[in-house]
Amino acid sequence: VDVPDRLGESDAEMWRGAAAILAANWTGSHTVPSRTLYPHQWSWDAGFISVGLAHVAPERAWRDLRSLFEAQWPDGRVPHIVFDPGVTERDYFPGPSFWTGNAPNGGPPSPNGADTASGNGGAATGPGGATANGNGNGAGTASGNGGGAASGNGAGPVRLSSGIVQPPVHAVGAWEVYRRRPDEAATEELRWLYPRLVAQQEYLATARDVGGAGLAAIVHPWESGLDNSPAWDEALAAVPAAVEVLRRYARRDNQVVSSNHRPTDDDYARYLSIALSYRDAGYRDADLADRHPFLVECPGFNALRGAAELALARIAEVVGADPAPHRERAGAITRCLAERLFDPTTGMFHALDVRTGRRNQARCVNGLLPLVLPELPAGQVDSLVDVLDSARFGVTARMPVPSYDRCAADFDPYRYWRGPVWFNINWLLRAGLRTHGRDELADRLRSALLDLVRDSGFYEYFHPGSGAGIGSPAFSWTAALTLDLLA
Ligand code: 2M8
Secondary structure, eight states, rough: OOOOTTHHHHHHHHHHHHHHHHHBBBBBBBBBBBTTOOOOEHHHHHHHHHHHHHOOHHHHHHHHHHHTTTTTTTTOOOSEEEETTTTTTTSSSSSSHHHOOOOOOGGOOOOOOOOOOOTTTTTOOSSTTTTTTSSSSOOOOOSOOTTTOOOOTTSSOOOBBOOOOOOOOOOHHHHHHHSSSOOOHHHHHHHHHHHHHHHHHHHHHTOOOOTSSSOOEEESSSHHHHHHHHGGHHHHSOOOOOOHHHHHOOOOOHHHHHHGGGGHHHHHHHHHHHHHHHHTTTTOOOOOHOSSSSOOOOOHHHHHHHHHHHHHHHHHHHTOOOOOOOHHHHHHHHHHHHHTTOOOOOOEEEOETTTTTTBBOOOBGGGGGGOOOOOOHHHHHHHHHHHSSSSSTOOOOSSOSSSSSSSSSTTTTSSSSGEHHHHHHHHEEEEEEEEHTOHHHEEOOOOOOOHHHHHHHSSSSEETOOOEEESSSSSHHHHHHHHHOOO
C-alpha cells in the first residue's frame, strides 16, 4: 500500500492496518463487512467501504458497487444483503432460504448444510431462475423466487438477495470514489451507476412513501441499519413475536459474539415476523398501510436520501444529465423532515410511526443525522449541534458520539445500537458538522474517532465509556472510514 507521505508513524501504521483489513475482507467481487459475523455483501456497508477503498484501491470500490447494483431489483430496490452462493446457510442467519421462503416447509435449512444458495435450497441458480413478476416490481413469483431478483436491466448475473433495503449511501460513496480519481474509467463507472442510483431513489420516493408526506417509510428495523435502536421499541412492541419460527432456526450471531452485545431473542422473534409478513406478500409495497405490521419514517434514512440526491446532482453533471431535479428533491426531502420529524422540545429529530401517527420520544443518534443536509433551517442546525455537544451525546476529549442518549435510563453501553459508538454514524456526523461550518467540533470528533481506533483496533462498535472494542474485530467500514479520516 502507498501510505501518504505526510502521515506520522502512528497514523501510517493505522493506514496500513486499515488497508490490510479491507484486503482481507475482499472476496474477489465484493467486500464482506466481517469475515466472522457477516459473510455476504451488505448494502450500506458497501457504500461506506467504497469511501475508504477510494484511497487505496478505487478499482475495487467500483467493483464492489457494481456487485451490489447487479443485484438491484427491477423495481429499483437495492437489497440489504446480496448473498454469496459460496457461503453456507449456517454461516449467517437469516440466509437466502429464509428470504426466498424456499427452505422445506418454510422451516430451517437442512442440518447437513446442503442448503447453500446454489445448492438444493430451492433458490435461484442462474438467469431465468429468478424472474420478476408481471408487474415488474421484482417481487415473489409463484415459484418462490421472491428473494432472487434479476438485475435491473435483465442482463448480467442473477444474485440471490434479501427483499428489504438499507439507507441509500451509495451515491455519496460513488461520488467520493470519482472525485479522488476522476479519470475516464471512473466516468464510465458513473455512467453505469447513475440510472441505477436514480432508480433506487425513485423506488424509495414512490413505493415507500406510505405516509404520503414525502418521506420514505422503512418496513423493517433492519432497513434503518440501526437494528435494535430504541427508536423502534414502541412500534416493535405492537408486532407479534414469531417465537416458534425463531426456535426452529438457530441464531448464528450469538454464537460469534456475546449475546449481551446483540439484539435480544425477543427482538429477533419480532424481526422474523415482520420479514415473514413482507415476504409472504411477495415483497409488494402496494397497500402496505393496510397490512404491514411495521412502518416507520426514520430521520436518518430520510436524511441520507437527501444527501444521495445532492451527490446525484454532482454525478449528473459528470454524465451529462440534468442536476436540477436532484437538488430540488434534496430540498423537498429536507423540508419534509424539518416539518414532520423535528421536535422542538428535545431539539432533535425522532422516528414517526406511520401506523399510529406518533413520534417516538427516545433520543437516538439517527435523530442527529439530518445535520448532513445543507438546507436544514439554521435554528434546527443550532439545536442539533447543541444536543450533539451536550451531556447526552457529547463528544468528549476521547469519545465520539454514542448511538443513544447517555442520560436515558435504558442506555446500554454494550448492546449494539442502544449505546455503543459506531464509526459510520460518526463519520456522517462529522461530514454534517463540516457542511454547516462547525469545524472545531468536527475536528474534535475526528480526533476522538482516530484515537479510538488507535487504542482499540478496527472494531464493529465501541464501549462509549471505556472505548473497548465490541462485536466483530477487523470490521470493514471502521477500516474504510479510518482511511478517509486520515487522508
Ligand atoms: C447489522 O445488521 C445485520 C442485519 O442486516 C445483522 O445484525 O445481522 C447492522 O449493524 C447493519 O447496520 C449492518 O449493515 C450489518 C452488516 O454490517 O450488520
